[in-house]
Amino acid sequence: MSETEEETETPPKKASKMPLILGLVMALTGAGGGFYATWSGMILGDDAHHDAAEATPKASSADVAYVAIDPLVISLRPPSQNQHLKFRAQLETTPDSQAEVEKLLPRVMDVLNSYLRALEVADIEDPSALTRLRAQMLRRVQVVTGAGHVNDLLIMEFVLN
Template structure:
């Protein structure tokens, strides 16, 4: 009778022993898929062999085009004025295009700055908002390719 009854403590290690390799295979397979999917390595690269030195992308150096200084009188009767100097970061291939379209860029800048509420200049974070809006207007006039960034070199309210 004692031989007919199985000890439940003996069955638990056998199930764990069979489950451990299955769980390890699933984890390793998932990790391999994730690393391939994220681009850390490529299975095709293992069979392709070496093609020599890796290609190095050449990046043209940054060129800064100065926008003429903008001076605006702020409405409101307090006699305040805004002075703004900006540089557009581009590359050497687009420099002539940026300089050619500078009157349109100036028009877009002055149109935006004259429409800003004078009370907004007293608020915190206005410089970041103005910079973001000027970048948007610059890209609208010049396109996405020529404009890398916009730098505010002078911002003065007196």
Template sequence: MAEGEQAEGAAEGGEVASAPKGKLKLIIMVVGLFAVLGGGAATYFLFFRHGAEEVHAEAPPPKPPSFVEVPDMMVNLAGAPGERVQYLKVKLVLEVKEEKQVEAIKPSMPRVTDIFQSYLRELRPGDLNGSAGLFRLKEELTKRVNVALAPNQINAVLFKEVIIQ
């Protein structure tokens, strides 16, 4: 009888000892299951779902910009006394967002021409070297014309022709 009782006690003790290992296996299996399901869901949402439900409302096509011609300008560049005189000839166009701005800007063209002439006459030939020089010139002319035409604004000053002689 003692052996039977010990066998029953050992069986109960074995179940108690094996219970934590069984719970640990169960936890590992549950975590693994969630990892597999999470990975599958992430893959679906990142790679497969994009083309199925995306419907974008079509935006109306943007209006093409309008352009305002600026009269051709030819100015002498500033130089040191005794140096050969160099000239700058430019043909410019102003880019505006809408056609109705063109009509608002045209009465102010004498002011724009005066501002451009005044600025261009102060330039030295070295100020216009390379593409960086022309980029700085374009940016400076854009700033100056926007100040002169406020509250109307232009998008950019575009060069049609630049000749340094």
């Protein structure tokens, strides 16, 4: 008799996985919301940074001077379909710093020439490369000219031929 009773008993039901799935979805939603709130500055925002940015007036066109950099022609390495890179740019600076930046122009040319010659062909031919290259060149120019002298690097020509 004990054998038949054991056979007729129904197996126990498995626990539902729905609470686990709902908990996981809610945790991911909360983590995403917390990341966005922190990233956008709603919580733990840097108020000093925002106040300083609002306190400094935006540069008007009268507060800007441009220093032209002589065109550079860089020969590319052999695996490239293109043989040369023609590069021309201007440095955005303040009128007060313009003379100082012009004095340092040979060093700026040397840094840019060295940097562009050291690049791989794949780095130059990548469609999104110009933004990255511009940032790298601006950083190098700012190191050469000193802090606060060069605000931006404006690329006038970037031609592969």
